[in-house]
Amino acid sequence: MTQVTPTVALATPAATPRRAEIAALMETFPPRSRPTTWSATETNRVTTLKFVTQVSLRFGDRPNSHTSRMVGARALLQWLETIPGDNWQQRWETSPSAASARGWKVPVQAWLPSVGKKTPESCLSCGLLLLTCADVIRPSLQWVASNASGRLRPGLEAVRDPDGFKALRESRPPRERETRLALKALTAVARIMAVNGGGVEDIVFGDVLALLQAAPPHNRAGIRLAHSWLRDMGRFPTSAPETLGHIQMRRGQLSPAELVDRYKLRSKPVRDLLVDYLTERQPTMDFVSLVALSTFLAKLFWADLEHHHPGIDSLRLPRDVIDGWKARIAVKHVTQRQPDGTTTSVTKPRVSADQAKVLVRAFYLDIAQWAVDEPERWGPWAVPSPISEADCATTKMGQAQKVRMDQRTRERLPLLPALVRTADQQLKDAKARLEAMDRTPLGGTFTTLGETFTLPSDTSRSDGRPALAIDGAGRRRFLLAEEKQAFWGWATVEILRHTGIRIEELLELGHHSIVSYTLPTSGVVVPLLQIAPSKTDQERLLLVSPELADVLSTVVKRVRRRDGTVPLVAGYDASERVWNPPMPLLYQWRPSGTNRPISRNAIRTALNKMLSTSGLTNKSGQPLNFQPHDFRRIFITDSILNGLPPHIAQVIAGHDTINTTMGYAAIYPADAIEAHRAFIARRRSLRPREEYRTITLEEWDEFLGHFERRKVALGQCGRAFGTDCQHEHACVRCPVLIVSPEERSRLEEIRDNLTARIAEAEREGWLGEIEGLEVSRAGAEDKLAQLDAAEERRRTVVDLGLPTFQQIAARNPDVEGPTE
Known part of the structure; x- marks a missing residue:
C-alpha cells in the first residue's frame, strides 16, 4: 500500500511564533499518513454499489432514507467515473468538489443534465455521506472540518465502529454523555x-x-473534549500534553534568536552579537528574565538607536547619540482615550528607565570582561561603556517606587473591610439569583433581590436547566457564570488577605497543599498551608487561621468530585511558558466539559467586577483598583503594625532579605509612635514593679524643691537629684556650676573683687588668706574662659577641609608581610 505524507499544512503555523508549541507537537506526534489506495476504493462501480447497499442498510433508519442515499451514491459514482484516476479516492481528489465543502454539489449538478438525470441536492448529500461512511472516499481534513453536516457522526457510529463509540460514551459519567458539547466531541472523533x-x-x-x-x-471546544475523553481512556502516550486548552495561543519558550528577531534589527552584526550575548546569559537566568533582557537590549536600546540613527552598526556611540537615547528612554508616549471618544498621546516618565541603563551598562561590561578570556569572539565589540556608574544610580528610583507603593497601601488598607463585605454580599446575591432560577420552570418568570428575570422555553443542557435568563431590560444574564465569577472573586480576596501570597502561588495551591502538623510540646494538631516554590524558589508553610480554613474547605468542596477526589489538571506556566504536571489544583473549573486551571486574567476580571460593584474610589474620586499584589503589601503592613516581628514576617512572605519585607511595609507616623509607646509599656512590664511605683506628694515636693535649690547667683547647679553639695557651697570653685551668659558681668565683678582682696592680703601679710583667694580667682577665670570659648564657637565658622590620604593612613613600604 502506497503511503503519502499528511495533507495538513504545517509550515505556515510553525512559522508563526504564537503557534510554535503546536507545531513542535506535530513534529513529535505526527498524524497518521493517508494512503492513496485501499480495498474499498479500488473496486468498480457495480461492486461498490453492492457494498454500499449493505452499508446503507446498517444505518437502521427509514426506507426512504436508504433510497435517498442510494440514489445519491449512484449519481456520484457515475460522475466520478468521468474524472481521471485509478480509484475512487484519486478521482475524488482530482474533482473540483474536493477543494471545499462549500458548493461541492455545483459541479455534480452541472453534469447531471448531460446524462439525463436530475438528482436533488439532498440525495447528493446523502450519497456522499454513504460513500464516506463505507470508506469508499476520504475527504480531506480541511473539507471535513468546514462541513457543518450533523449526519456524519451518527452514520459512522452506526456502520464503522459502534463498539468504539459505545465504549467512549460509557467512559464518561451519565450527565456528560448527552450534552451538546459531548455530541460535538463525538463528531470530532x-x-x-x-x-x-x-x-x-x-x-x-x-x-x-x-x-x-x-x-x-x-x-475547537468539541475537539478539546474529545482529546480529554480519548486521553482518559489511555489512547495517547503519557508524554502527550494533558490538555489542549488554548494550545494554539501558546508560544512555548523562544530561543534567543527568536527573541531578538521580534524587533527586526537592521544591523546583522549587532543582531548576531545580541543573540550570542543572550545565549551566554541564558543558563543563569529564568525565561522571564531572559525575555525582559532581550526587550531592553534589542527593542528599547538598539532598535531605538537604529530608528533615530539609520545605518548605525557599532557599539562605540558618540556623546550626542547616547545623550539623545538617555533623554528618549526617560519618557514614554501613552495613548489615552478622552471622554469625547477621541485619543491623544500623553508623555509620561518611564519607570524602567534606570533599569534599562543598568542592563545596557552590564551588557558593555560583560563583553569587556569576556573579551579577556575569548578575545577572538568578544574582542572586536569591547568598547568603553557609554553609560557611567552615576547614570545607574537606582537609589532615587527605589525611593520613588517605595513612596508609590506605600501610598497605594495606605489608600487601600482602610478600604479592605468594605471590599470584603462587597465580595461576601456579591456572592450571596449571585447564589440567590441562581437558586431562584433553579426553582423556576422553563419559560417562567421569577423575581429576586428586586430584579425580574424570564427563563427561555428550552435548553440544551443535560440537566434540563438553563444557564441564562433575560432581565427586565431585555439583557441576557448568564447567572451561572456570574455565580462562578463571584465565588472565585470572594475566594481570592479571602485567601490573599489572610496569607499575603503571590498570585502565581495562589493559582498553584493544590489539595495536597493543606497539611497538618502536630506540636511536639502539646500534641495539638494545627492546619498548615504549604506554599510551593515560586519567585525565590523558597518553599514555606503558613499557619491556617479558622477564617482561612473555612474558605479553603469551601473551595475544596466546590471542586471535589462525587467520589471525594479533586480532579488532576495540567496548568500552563505563562511566565516560563512550560506545562506543569497534572496536580489537584484548588483553582480550577469545568468550562466546555473539561477541567481547567483558572487563569490570572479570570482572577483580575473577577476583582474588577467586584470593585465596580463596591463603588470604592480614591482621593481624586476615580474608581479604585486592586491588583492581587496589593493584598500582599496590605498583609505585610497590617501584620507588622499589629506586633508581628519583621523577621517573622520575612519568613511568612518568603522574602530573601528583611529589607524587602520592610519595603512592603507602609508604616504610618502615628503607628510608629503607638508602636514605640507599646514597646515602652512592654519593657516596663519586665522591670521590677517598685521601680514604677506611684510617688508620694512629699517625694514630688522634694523633687521640685531640688530644682529650686539648684538656682544660684551665677546660673544653675548641675549636681544630680538627691545629692548634696560636695564643695561646701563654693560655687565659683565648683566644676558643676553652669554659668549663665547673662551673669558674665557679675562673674567679672567677683573676679575683680578677688584680685583686690589678694592685693590687700599681700600688703597685710595674710599668707593663709592668699592661697584660698587665688583658688577662687582661678575658678572664676576658668568660668570666664568657658563663656569666651562658647561665644567664639557660636561666632566662628570652622572649615573642616578635605581629608588627604596622608591624614587617613600612613604607608611604610619597608614593612614586611605577615610570616607564616
Whole structure:
C-alpha cells in the first residue's frame, strides 16, 4: 500500500511564533499518513454499489432514507467515473468538489443534465455521506472540518465502529454523555475517522492536533473534549500534553534568536552579537528574565538607536547619540482615550528607565570582561561603556517606587473591610439569583433581590436547566457564570488577605497543599498551608487561621468530585511558558466539559467586577483598583503594625532579605509612635514593679524643691537629684556650676573683687588668706574662659577641609608581610 505524507499544512503555523508549541507537537506526534489506495476504493462501480447497499442498510433508519442515499451514491459514482484516476479516492481528489465543502454539489449538478438525470441536492448529500461512511472516499481534513453536516457522526457510529463509540460514551459519567458539547466531541472523533479511516482505537494524538489546526474556532471546544475523553481512556502516550486548552495561543519558550528577531534589527552584526550575548546569559537566568533582557537590549536600546540613527552598526556611540537615547528612554508616549471618544498621546516618565541603563551598562561590561578570556569572539565589540556608574544610580528610583507603593497601601488598607463585605454580599446575591432560577420552570418568570428575570422555553443542557435568563431590560444574564465569577472573586480576596501570597502561588495551591502538623510540646494538631516554590524558589508553610480554613474547605468542596477526589489538571506556566504536571489544583473549573486551571486574567476580571460593584474610589474620586499584589503589601503592613516581628514576617512572605519585607511595609507616623509607646509599656512590664511605683506628694515636693535649690547667683547647679553639695557651697570653685551668659558681668565683678582682696592680703601679710583667694580667682577665670570659648564657637565658622590620604593612613613600604 502506497503511503503519502499528511495533507495538513504545517509550515505556515510553525512559522508563526504564537503557534510554535503546536507545531513542535506535530513534529513529535505526527498524524497518521493517508494512503492513496485501499480495498474499498479500488473496486468498480457495480461492486461498490453492492457494498454500499449493505452499508446503507446498517444505518437502521427509514426506507426512504436508504433510497435517498442510494440514489445519491449512484449519481456520484457515475460522475466520478468521468474524472481521471485509478480509484475512487484519486478521482475524488482530482474533482473540483474536493477543494471545499462549500458548493461541492455545483459541479455534480452541472453534469447531471448531460446524462439525463436530475438528482436533488439532498440525495447528493446523502450519497456522499454513504460513500464516506463505507470508506469508499476520504475527504480531506480541511473539507471535513468546514462541513457543518450533523449526519456524519451518527452514520459512522452506526456502520464503522459502534463498539468504539459505545465504549467512549460509557467512559464518561451519565450527565456528560448527552450534552451538546459531548455530541460535538463525538463528531470530532467521527471526522477523524472519516479522514484517516479506521475506528476509535486507531486514532492517535497527532490526528487530534491536525483536526484542531484545521477546525474553525467555534468547533475547537468539541475537539478539546474529545482529546480529554480519548486521553482518559489511555489512547495517547503519557508524554502527550494533558490538555489542549488554548494550545494554539501558546508560544512555548523562544530561543534567543527568536527573541531578538521580534524587533527586526537592521544591523546583522549587532543582531548576531545580541543573540550570542543572550545565549551566554541564558543558563543563569529564568525565561522571564531572559525575555525582559532581550526587550531592553534589542527593542528599547538598539532598535531605538537604529530608528533615530539609520545605518548605525557599532557599539562605540558618540556623546550626542547616547545623550539623545538617555533623554528618549526617560519618557514614554501613552495613548489615552478622552471622554469625547477621541485619543491623544500623553508623555509620561518611564519607570524602567534606570533599569534599562543598568542592563545596557552590564551588557558593555560583560563583553569587556569576556573579551579577556575569548578575545577572538568578544574582542572586536569591547568598547568603553557609554553609560557611567552615576547614570545607574537606582537609589532615587527605589525611593520613588517605595513612596508609590506605600501610598497605594495606605489608600487601600482602610478600604479592605468594605471590599470584603462587597465580595461576601456579591456572592450571596449571585447564589440567590441562581437558586431562584433553579426553582423556576422553563419559560417562567421569577423575581429576586428586586430584579425580574424570564427563563427561555428550552435548553440544551443535560440537566434540563438553563444557564441564562433575560432581565427586565431585555439583557441576557448568564447567572451561572456570574455565580462562578463571584465565588472565585470572594475566594481570592479571602485567601490573599489572610496569607499575603503571590498570585502565581495562589493559582498553584493544590489539595495536597493543606497539611497538618502536630506540636511536639502539646500534641495539638494545627492546619498548615504549604506554599510551593515560586519567585525565590523558597518553599514555606503558613499557619491556617479558622477564617482561612473555612474558605479553603469551601473551595475544596466546590471542586471535589462525587467520589471525594479533586480532579488532576495540567496548568500552563505563562511566565516560563512550560506545562506543569497534572496536580489537584484548588483553582480550577469545568468550562466546555473539561477541567481547567483558572487563569490570572479570570482572577483580575473577577476583582474588577467586584470593585465596580463596591463603588470604592480614591482621593481624586476615580474608581479604585486592586491588583492581587496589593493584598500582599496590605498583609505585610497590617501584620507588622499589629506586633508581628519583621523577621517573622520575612519568613511568612518568603522574602530573601528583611529589607524587602520592610519595603512592603507602609508604616504610618502615628503607628510608629503607638508602636514605640507599646514597646515602652512592654519593657516596663519586665522591670521590677517598685521601680514604677506611684510617688508620694512629699517625694514630688522634694523633687521640685531640688530644682529650686539648684538656682544660684551665677546660673544653675548641675549636681544630680538627691545629692548634696560636695564643695561646701563654693560655687565659683565648683566644676558643676553652669554659668549663665547673662551673669558674665557679675562673674567679672567677683573676679575683680578677688584680685583686690589678694592685693590687700599681700600688703597685710595674710599668707593663709592668699592661697584660698587665688583658688577662687582661678575658678572664676576658668568660668570666664568657658563663656569666651562658647561665644567664639557660636561666632566662628570652622572649615573642616578635605581629608588627604596622608591624614587617613600612613604607608611604610619597608614593612614586611605577615610570616607564616
